[in-house]
Amino acid sequence: MFPRPIEQTSRSTQIMYKVALPIALFIWLFPLLGVALTSLRPASDLAQGNYFGMPSSIAFENYADVFRNSAIGQYILNSFKLTIPVVIGVVALSTMTGFALGIYKFRGCMAVFFIFVAGNFVPFQILMVPVRDMTVNLGLINTTAGLGLFHIAFQTGFCTLFMRNFIKGLPFELIEAARVEGVSEIKIFWYIVVPLMRPAIAALSVLVFTFIWNEYFWATVLTTSASIQPVTAGLNSLNGQYVAQWQLVSAGSIIAALPPVLMFFLMQKHFIAGLTMGAVK
Amino acid sequence: MSAYWKTNQRRLAPWLFLAPGMIMFAVYVIIPIFQSMWLSFYDWDGLGAKTWIGTANYVELFDDEAFTKSLKNNVLWLVLFMLAVPIGLFMAIFLNQTVRGIRIYKSLFFFPFVISQVVVGLIFSWFYAPNFGLLYQVIEFFTGTGIAVLADEDYVNYGIIAAGLWPQIAYVMILYLTGLNNVAADQIEAARLDGAKGWKMLWYVIIPQLRPATFIAVVVTVIGALRSFDLVSVMTTGGPYGSSRVLSYYMYEQALSEYGYRMGYGAAIAVVLFAIMMIFISGFIWKMWRDETER
Numbered sequence: 001m002f003p004r005p006i007e008q009t010s011r012s013t014q015i016m017y018k019v020a021l022p023i024a025l026f027i028w029l030f031p032l033l034g035v036a037l038t039s040l041r042p043a044s045d046l047a048q049g050n051y052f053g054m055p056s057s058i059a060f061e062n063y064a065d066v067f068r069n070s071a072i073g074q075y076i077l078n079s080f081k082l083t084i085p086v087v088i089g090v091v092a093l094s095t096m097t098g099f100a101l102g103i104y105k106f107r108g109c110m111a112v113f114f115i116f117v118a119g120n121f122v123p124f125q126i127l128m129v130p131v132r133d134m135t136v137n138l139g140l141i142n143t144t145a146g147l148g149l150f151h152i153a154f155q156t157g158f159c160t161l162f163m164r165n166f167i168k169g170l171p172f173e174l175i176e177a178a179r180v181e182g183v184s185e186i187k188i189f190w191y192i193v194v195p196l197m198r199p200a201i202a203a204l205s206v207l208v209f210t211f212i213w214n215e216y217f218w219a220t221v222l223t224t225s226a227s228i229q230p231v232t233a234g235l236n237s238l239n240g241q242y243v244a245q246w247q248l249v250s251a252g253s254i255i256a257a258l259p260p261v262l263m264f265f266l267m268q269k270h271f272i273a274g275l276t277m278g279a280v281k
Numbered sequence: 282m283s284a285y286w287k288t289n290q291r292r293l294a295p296w297l298f299l300a301p302g303m304i305m306f307a308v309y310v311i312i313p314i315f316q317s318m319w320l321s322f323y324d325w326d327g328l329g330a331k332t333w334i335g336t337a338n339y340v341e342l343f344d345d346e347a348f349t350k351s352l353k354n355n356v357l358w359l360v361l362f363m364l365a366v367p368i369g370l371f372m373a374i375f376l377n378q379t380v381r382g383i384r385i386y387k388s389l390f391f392f393p394f395v396i397s398q399v400v401v402g403l404i405f406s407w408f409y410a411p412n413f414g415l416l417y418q419v420i421e422f423f424t425g426t427g428i429a430v431l432a433d434e435d436y437v438n439y440g441i442i443a444a445g446l447w448p449q450i451a452y453v454m455i456l457y458l459t460g461l462n463n464v465a466a467d468q469i470e471a472a473r474l475d476g477a478k479g480w481k482m483l484w485y486v487i488i489p490q491l492r493p494a495t496f497i498a499v500v501v502t503v504i505g506a507l508r509s510f511d512l513v514s515v516m517t518t519g520g521p522y523g524s525s526r527v528l529s530y531y532m533y534e535q536a537l538s539e540y541g542y543r544m545g546y547g548a549a550i551a552v553v554l555f556a557i558m559m560i561f562i563s564g565f566i567w568k569m570w571r572d573e574t575e576r
Contacts, residue, residue, distance in 0.1 A: 001466060001469065002374070002469055002486075003377065006378050006380060007380075017378070017380070018380065021380075024375070025389055028390060029389065029393075031404045031415075034404075034408065034415055038407065049413070093302040096299070096302060097299050099298050100294070100296070101299070104291070104294065106295050109295070110570075114569075114570065116302075117569065119306060119310045121558065121565070122555060124510070125529050125533065125550070125551040126313070126317045126548075126551040128532070128536065128537070129313075129551075130312070130320070131309060133327075134313075149305075154309060160302060185290050210395060216397065216511045216515075232399045235400070239403060239515070246410075249403060253403050253404065256399070256400055257396045257400045260397070261392075261395055261396070264395040272455060272459070275452070276494075
């Protein structure tokens with residue numbers, strides 16, 4: 001193990017390490033803690049210039065205020081309406097593409113695979129004008145469907161890479177045995193491969209949920225009204241609306257960040273497995 | 282029909298499974314790339330007729346100071362974003378221990394990556410805010426006069442890049458933590474017996490074994506640097522006086538914001554950004570291709 005395990009070092013080093021850990025964490029998360037604290041500060045504190053001292057009281061009403069006086073409840077609902085179908089769509093498409101590219105050897109197999117991989121790296125701006133134009137022509141501009149369809153298509157790139165690499169790691173003998181038994185390819189996919197892919201599907205679902213929930217650029221390009229916009233775009237317009245009302249902006253930020261944060265802490269193992277895929281060989 | 286399927290299914294099945302994903306990806310990603318390239322030779326307001334103007338959009342880019350400034354800022358982003366790789370590595374080394382509670386520490390250090398860039402932008406705007414922002418006050422305490430980072434042409438880019446580095450370092454750290462977990466223990470023991478430790482151990486034994494993690498860390502950091510749109514949009518909208526624009530944001534401004542609907546000109550900017558990205562993408566793909574065909 002590198003570095004040398006702290007247990008093998010001197011007593012004083014061990015104590016220093018245990019003291020340094022919380023201090024380092026405090027510094028690292030400092031901006032976030034500041035915002036969390038601000039979100040609980042009554043407006044009167046901010047008006048009197050009490051930004052950093054103890055709040056005169058804990059103001060949970062900031063959170064109630066944000067819900068009462070802004071569309072944040074609607075934005076959050078919009079985000080769920082967008083994110084959940086996208087996760088389902090992406091997982092469905094990429095399980096199939098990953099299966100095709102991981103199991104079969106055919107002409108053009110590598111070329112198709114690398115188009116998915118390369119497409120996943122392009123800057124969004126080169127897609128912006130044509131995709132927006134197409135969405136307008138389909139009558140889907142400023143709809144959840146229009147934004148969701150794009151996300152499903154784009155995320156398929158990364159997810160195909162992920163699924164294909166996972167399927168490559170499955171025992172191929174299983175599939176060959178099934179073929180010898182005369183099981184059709186579609187049944188192999190559904191009854192043999194899909195059940196084995198549950199960990200990959202879980203990891204991808206958590207990742208895609210977070211990516212889409214946090215996505216901002218396409219939300220501003222393809223949606224405009226508060227009844228459709230997801231919470232990232234909504235939060236930005238809230239920021240314009242609440243100039244200098246930092247306690248409300250902070251409360252809104254914390255609310256918007258909550259779903260992916262909960263997802264991360266509940267599904268941590270899957271989340272990290274998904275993100276670090278390929279970091280070891 | 283079913284007889285044909287029975288004999289040929291091994292040949293047909295892959296295309297059947299690929300079709301939905303491939304069609305979606307082609308329609309929304311691959312074809313638009315070429316449409317944008319084509320569009321960059323036109324003058325178009327997004328509604329009326331398109332007029333062919335040849336390379337006029339690209340010629341205009343040369344004399345466009347806002348474009349040059351954005352391009353320079355993109356280079357600055359790329360260079361400074363690379364700091365995420367060594368910093369992330371050192372944080373991973375710092376946290377790669379087995380003391381009690383370390384798992385919670387690791388997740389909390391990773392935390393910034395889970396939050397949306399919009400929220401990160403707001404958090405740092407608060408941190409930098411003039412008069413009451415924490416950084417402003419700290420600077421004021423030490424030097425007597427505070428600096429409003431986001432309103433200052435000299436500092437604004439560094440301010441935004443620092444905000445971008447925060448989640449990026451967290452991501453790199455988690456990649457390296459996974460990598461460190463898989464470093465061969467026997468090699469470390471052998472090196473220890475030979476008297477290697479500290480920096481030498483890190484440089485000659487550990488880092489070579491972390492190469493897959495380093496590759497992914499560099500890939501995601503380059504992509505992250507060139508995609509920098511959200512933070513600029515949330516923190517400064519390109520200001521003050523356009524000094525924090527990057528290509529991705531300038532393109533959006535030209536094509537879609539209140540500054541005008543110059544779709545062709547925007548497309549030309551996007552093509553330049555794409556060309557820069559292509560240099561890196563082809564490098565990544567070349568390496569991945571080599572790894573795939575070697576096995």
